Amino acid sequence: MTALVALALAGVAQFALERANNTLLLGISATVIAGASIWTLGYHQSVAWMLGKVYSLPGGMTPRSRIVVAAAMGMVLVVGAAVAMVRYTRDDNCPQALELRILASPEGAQLTREVARAYARATAADNDGCPAVYPYVYAATTSAVSGALARQWADARKERPLEQLGPRPDVWLPDSMLDVRQVQDIAVKGTLPSPLERVTSIGSSPIVLAGTDVTAVPESDADTLPKMVSALLDRRRPAPALSAADPQSSTAGLLAADVYLRDAAGEMVEPEVAHKRARIVFNSTSAGINEVSLLCAYLREGKVPAAVLTSQRTWQRFVEGKALGGAGCTAPIPPPRDLPEPVVVKSAPALDHPLVQFTWTSARHRRAVDRFREWLRSADADSFLHESGLDEPHPACSELDRNACLPQEPRKTMTVYEQAKRPGRVLLAVDTSGSMAEPTGTARTTRFTVAAQGVGEALGQLGANDEFGLWAFPVPRGRPSNELVGVAAGSPQHRRAVVDALGTVEPDGGTPLYATIVAGMSKLATGTGGDRIRALVVLTDGENSGTRPGLRQTLAEVRRLTRADVRLYVIATGEARCDDVDGRTGPGPLYQLTRAGRGACLTAGPEEIPETMAELFETLWSGI
Structure with missing residues (x-):
């Protein structure tokens, strides 16, 4: 509509310009034409258009009249440029915040x-x-x-x-x-x-109990969260299940542990009961390093946990389908329907933010x-x-020392958890393909040297009762197999052997990722080790380059080996991605494999590898 008005004004002005015989009317007509051209054509096109107009003015127009018309148009262009500059600097470019x-x-x-x-x-x-x-x-x-x-x-x-x-x-x-x-x-x-x-x-944000198996509603203040969780975990049929984040990696997980490691009276349970409950939680929890990764895994599968202890903050985001953050959940995901209301107890521990x-x-x-x-x-x-x-800040939860929202003895809770946790039997397979020689940060640092540093730092989490082995893939030159160091107890000598073995490897070759996963999980499934957490951890910076097995066959093998109580974790760095590889939509192969292996796929930049590896091994090893 505005463009039509401008064209109409320009037409009238053009008519006047061709018939005007006095200077004032000429100036007004030229100004209107110039303004209408900027309005409809934009600044740069207007300059070219008006130059053409000046050259094509009626032949009978006097030189003085031509000068008046050109000056009027030029004045409009100058004013238009000034206005544009003011608008550009004021509206579209704010001062640097x-x-x-x-x-x-x-x-x-x-x-x-x-x-x-x-x-x-x-x-x-x-x-x-x-x-x-x-x-x-x-x-x-x-x-x-x-x-x-x-x-x-x-x-x-x-x-x-x-x-x-x-x-x-x-x-x-x-x-x-x-x-x-x-x-x-x-x-x-x-x-x-x-x-x-x-x-x-x-x-x-209090710790809440939620899930499809949670039907009890607290009737009074005597119904504490430890009492309700104890009733859930002590039942025989159906088999109890309870998901929670790892207390060594998550503050919400520590508060949850302070709930499930207490009896109905609120006292710490005996060691054998603690061991049983810690095992139930571990077996019920996939990708549970923190509460975001725990609930993200359920959300992506369109499922609801049978029972979970988590913060109200994260549970509310889960039920509303909001982005949780973390790999795979950076965007909103529609939640499952008919989600149960969480159990909120006044006396429950809480995050005080x-x-x-x-x-x-x-x-x-x-x-x-x-x-x-x-x-x-x-x-x-x-x-x-x-x-x-x-919720609103709690007046009694704002102090560092005396804080009603927190366990009175968090160190005691952690000690009970560490003693109850099963020792780990972990095999680490490190990608030593040619791409791992890519520099990171400085010319002397490569992806492989950073990975080796991460392994050395993570070994500090290894306890004497934990077991650890090291593989490299592809098979290093001069070696008969992937094995660099066999799985053995975490003695000081064994740790030194692991670090020394990494120092002998030079990155080279392709990435037979799927074959390594199947072979590594098979090794853990057939080995002895008693009542231990068994897990294969793979560190890779690329996609599978081997021809056999394919993804479908590897997924089938991973599911079969998971039934033998072996889990799969992947740390993806460099070009490796847990999701959406090469523009494909949906879960990437690494995510599919770790979900089938009841573990987790963790994305880490090269500089984040040591921290990510230490955090993961802290979850898998008992440290004692």
Whole structure:
């Protein structure tokens, strides 16, 4: 419609221009034509169009009249250019916002990103549409960052936080005060100045019991969560099932363990009962390193756990089909229908979601963090946080030391869990194909050297009762088989043999991934080892290059070997992907294989391999 109006005005002006005999009318007509051309054609096309107009003016027009017309059109072009420049610099390009570096937990990273984006939009609403901050959210486990935070992000002998984790954070949003205590304890033990400036709880998320087998509803305060879980786990038929995240990798998993390792009266169970319950949880849980990976696996399969102990925050995201974060769940997935309501008990332990400010933050960033904290505690953020599964901060859950939301003796809970956990029998198969020689970061560091470093660091998790073996694929030159070091108990001599063996390998050849998976799982299935967690862990940076077996046959073999109580885990780095390889939709081959093997596929950048490997082995080994 506007274009039609402009064309109509231009037509009238053209008629006047051809018949005008005074300077004023000529100037007005030329101005209208120039303005209409910019309106309808755009600036660059208008310049060419108006030049043609000036050259094609009526032959009888005097030189003075031609000058008037050209000047009027030129004036419009200059004004139009000035207006365009003002609009370009004011509306479309806001001043550079202050980068706010926010460190989050892996389980809370997705929610943290959403909260940070909402805050940035809130700052823009009062600033002519220009956000005052640019939030940069990144995630790492507490075990990975606690030492770096205590040292104020300075390097240590084996840790380079800036390179391995990211920039020094302006603010930290862990899941619980338990995470903050770890940093404080390291600083105290190392006689380091405390990095903690201020700690504020921004919400709470209780541990809930949910699932298709959960039908009981607490009738009074006497119906505690340990009492209800004990009734579930102590039944004989049908066989009990309970999923929970690993307490050594997840704070929510630790709070869940403090529930299922207690009896109906709230006391820690006897060792034999703890062993039985820990086994039930492990057998019921696939991909349970943390609660996001645990529930993501169910969501992708369109299933609901029989029973699960998880935080209200993550369960609510699960039932609403929101993105959980983590591999395979970065986008919303429709949830199964008719999901049961979770059991929420007032006395249950809870994540207290602290916001941690640091002593090293500059004055400008400190003011930005203060405004972020005030917004999170304001009514403007209440509805957003509530929809995300967070309740109001609990007054009794805002202190580091005396905190009603946390177990009174978390170290005791962890000790009982570690003693109850079965020792591990783990075979690690490391990809030594030619692509593993690709450099990472510096010219001296390759994917393989980083992997070897990760193996060496992970061996620190190995207990004397745990067993470990090492393979390489393809078969290294000069060796008769994939085996570098046979599976054996984790003695100091065995650990040294593993590290020395890796030093003799040079990356070369293809990637017979599927054949290695079948052979490795078969080796664990036929070997002896008693009552142990048996798992094959594969580290690879590419897709299968072997011809046999194919994916379908490998999946069938993995399912068969899983029935022999062997699990499969894959750490994918480099070009390897757990999902959507080469534009294909749906689960990738690595995800399909680990799901069939009741394990997990973990994506890790080259610099993340040591942390990922240590976290996984901490789950599989007892450490004692």
